[in-house]
Amino acid sequence: MGELDKRNKLMEEPFTYIVTKKATIIIYFHNKQIKVVKDKEAERLLKKIKDVENNILEVQLLLAKITGNFKHGNEKLNKKK
Template structure:
């Protein structure tokens, strides 16, 4: 797992998630909602994340969102 995060972005805890009452998972990147999981997908996510550490949790959320692994994510700077 050491070679996965060469720029140490996952240590910054840029991803977070929230579970709703109806078991939907809302995944956020830098405070912006980027993905919603429901059904089997949300149960699978919860089982993985429940035993994961901080950096591993960040990696799981990055993989689930899909497009956040290329390093080309842009940060909006006051536009």
């Protein structure tokens, strides 16, 4: 995991997910909904998660990859001045 997660951000488990009754997966990043995965893509993701469910870092990596390139590190933080 060293090269993929150099700053150990996935150790903090920022991604969570829920599976709805219709097998839709809703993915959250720090408790904010960022992606909804449906149909065949959701089935494939669930299968991959089941394969590595004992390894939290692998699950986090799968969720990070499926969400795409949404976080670049240059976002402004909500700082109070």
